[in-house]
């Protein structure tokens with residue numbers, strides 16, 4: 001898990017800033033990073049979440065005091081993080097909630113929506129180039145029809161209140177200085193005991209059901225991009241907004257094209273004779289078309305030729321990357337008798353014709369310097 005930024009630093013205020021200063025700082029930053037103003041921008045979005053979280057704490061005197069004292073640990077629940085505290089089932093967050101729960105009106109830290117859902121989608125290189133619509137199946141939980149959500153197979157025997165926790169779902173235990181709450185072991189935190197659990201849902205009252213939605217993946221998307229779809233996460237319950245759906249996009253590698261940012265690279269083999277004499281070659285373009293590229297006489301292996309604007313779209317911009325043809329000069333194998341004769345004649349002539357071999361000229365003069373101790 002990433003290290004959290006200091007709440008004061010997030011809002012760009014000093015540690016002794018007053019309530020008004022904090023409010024102004026938050027408004028200013030919220031305007032700048034609001035998701036509606038930065039659609040699809042994951043960085044702005046995470047910044048927005050960061051400042052909202054910071055404001056949620058610093059605007060509240062009690063929360064701010066706890067943060068000043070305990071740091072982020074004051075609000076972290078759900079078990080120990082790296083180097084964190086382990087207070088059994090909860091964390092310091094639970095203790096914090098016990099202290100201020102009533103004043104805060106329930107759940108901690110303004111987290112008042114359904115859970116976010118993360119899904120992974122793999123698309124091809126060509127789909128990433130052109131953009132693509134993908135159907136995504138999301139598992140969600142809906143009320144079990146068989147038992148009307150009661151979890152009991154027997155309609156005459158509704159679930160009973162758990163005798164251990166009297167329906168609270170949690171039990172308190174004294175652990176050193178603190179009083180700790182744990183999920184009730186008898187009812188596993190549900191607060192109910194079902195004598196004859198429903199066969200469909202095994203007493204849960206809900207069953208898993210798949211939901212399918214279509215997600216538009218924009219042209220130019222890069223491997224590892226995260227797309228947020230607001231409100232498509234888990235339902236939030238009564239009067240509470242649904243969570244968000246996060247689609248993590250993986251882009252497959254391509255057999256002949258490589259990508260670097262918005263640019264595309266393609267290695268194209270050229271015969272030795274073509275490279276020496278110059279030629280025009282036809283190359284494939286990712287959009288499915290073909291392009292002609294002039295290879296001038298004397299082209300060396302590794303030289304690049306640019307096809308302007310034939311690369312990827314740049315997200316949130318009208319700019320396009322370029323495509324680069326990288327020439328690989330190929331040495332022929334399995335020569336015919338005639339080819340051998342011609343090449344032997346060519347080779348005999350090439351010796352002593354140093355100007356014709358630019359790489360060799362530079363290399364052998366350095367070799368000479370090396371043996372003479374100059375390099």
Ligand SMILES: [Zn+2]
Nearest residue numbers: 162165184187
């Ligand atoms: Zn119980």
Ligand SMILES: [Zn+2]
Nearest residue numbers: 144147198201
């Ligand atoms: Zn059921």
